[in-house]
Amino acid sequence: SQWGEENLQALSIQEGEDVTMNCSYKTYTTVVHWYRQDSGRGPALIILIRSNEREKRSGRLRATLDTSSQSSSLSITAAQCEDTAVYFCATRTNAYKVIFGKGTHLHVLP
Amino acid sequence: EAGVTQSPRYAVLQEGQAVSFWCDPISGHDTLYWYQQPRDQGPQLLVYFRDEAVIDNSQLPSDRFSAVRPKGTNSTLKIQSAKQGDTATYLCASSLLGGFAEQFFGPGTRLTVL
Numbered sequence: 001s002q003w004g005e006e007n008l009q010a011l012s013i014q015e016g017e018d019v020t021m022n023c024s025y026k027t028y029t030t031v032v033h034w035y036r037q038d039s040g041r042g043p044a045l046i047i048l049i050r051s052n053e054r055e056k057r058s059g060r061l062r063a064t065l066d067t068s069s070q071s072s073s074l075s076i077t078a079a080q081c082e083d084t085a086v087y088f089c090a091t092r093t094n095a096y097k098v099i100f101g102k103g104t105h106l107h108v109l110p
Numbered sequence: 111e112a113g114v115t116q117s118p119r120y121a122v123l124q125e126g127q128a129v130s131f132w133c134d135p136i137s138g139h140d141t142l143y144w145y146q147q148p149r150d151q152g153p154q155l156l157v158y159f160r161d162e163a164v165i166d167n168s169q170l171p172s173d174r175f176s177a178v179r180p181k182g183t184n185s186t187l188k189i190q191s192a193k194q195g196d197t198a199t200y201l202c203a204s205s206l207l208g209g210f211a212e213q214f215f216g217p218g219t220r221l222t223v224l
Contacts, residue, residue, distance in 0.1 A: 031210065042114070042201050042215025043153065088152050095210055096141065096165065100152030 010105040019079055021087055021104045024071040029091035032065055032072040033098065036085040043088060043100075047074070079108045112136070114216035116202050122222045123192055131187045131219045135204030143213060144177055144187050145201040153201055159185065171196075192223045 013019050025032070030051045035043035049056040049063045049072065056063045062075040072089055086103045093099055115134045123129055135142050141160050145153035156175065157167040161182035170177070174192075179185040189196055199220045203213040 041217050042203070044215065045212050048212075090152070092210065096143075096158055097155055098213060100154070102150070102152050 010107065012107040012109060013079055015081055015108055015110050016078055018075065018077050019106065020073050020075040021089075021106070022071065022073045023089035023101050024069070025089075025091050025099075025101075026070065027091060027093055027099070029093065031092055032063070033090040033092070034061075034063055034072075034074045035088045035090060035100070037088065037103070038085050076106075079106075081108050081110055084108045114202055114204055114214055116200075116216040116219055118219055119217065120220050120222075122224065124224050125193055126191050128188065128190045129192060129221065130189075131200050131202075131221075133185045133187070133202030133216060135183065135185070135202070136206075136214055139204035139206050139214075140182070141205045141207070141211075142179055142185050143203040143205075144185070145203065145215075146171075147199040147201055147218070149198070156187070189221075192221075194223050197221060197223050 032049050033045055034047045036046050037043040047056055047058050047061050047063045049065045051067050060077045064073045076083055084107050086105050088100045088103045090098050090100045114136055117132050121129050143158040144156045146156050147153040156169050157177045158165050159179045162179050174190045177187045199218040201215050201218045203215045205211040205213045
């Protein structure tokens with residue numbers, strides 16, 4: 001595996017709390033994707049951050065990228081129950097090949 | 111616009127049986143991908159096509175797995191003589207013009223091999 005600290009893990013938080021998920025990668029990449037996967041569905045891209053960006057925001061989502069430490073994070077502000085899903089970070093080793101980490105199960109409790 | 115569709119959604123078979131999965135990508139998408147997603151893991155790329163040509167099938171687990179996309183549209187992934195270790199969800203994705211374009215995933219086929 002090319003993944004470091006990001007093993008499959010589960011996080012449970014209360015609605016309204018903020019949460020941050022981290023991942024590290026071993027292979028050079030020019031972009032880090034963050035996907036969410038709802039139960040019974042395929043992954044969907046939610047935010048993409050390129051190697052020349054340190055931070056990217058989309059609504060309540062914030063992604064960071066540190067190329068020197070080869071790590072990325074995804075933060076969700078004021079989590080809602082509908083944010084419950086599995087979140088993956090992924091890198092691209094070439095124009096076509098997306099390499100996924102193992103994911104984080106996030107449970108947002110009402 | 112319709113998304114990526116896959117069928118069947120579920121399959122249960124005994125070891126040694128064969129199974130085929132079918133994928134209909136988003137219309138106009140020239141690149142199609144098949145992924146295997148074991149339980150509690152991220153998707154792992156098996157094979158991908160640009161139009162009808164296989165670009166990379168080096169990650170297919172064995173010669174028991176095969177994939178085709180004869181007209182550059184729909185695709186079929188087949189497992190011959192399935193093993194318990196093949197139990198996973200099989201995802202199809204497509205993208206427009208390949209490259210660094212976003213991949214759109216179908217809902218997957220959940221396979222259980224008993």
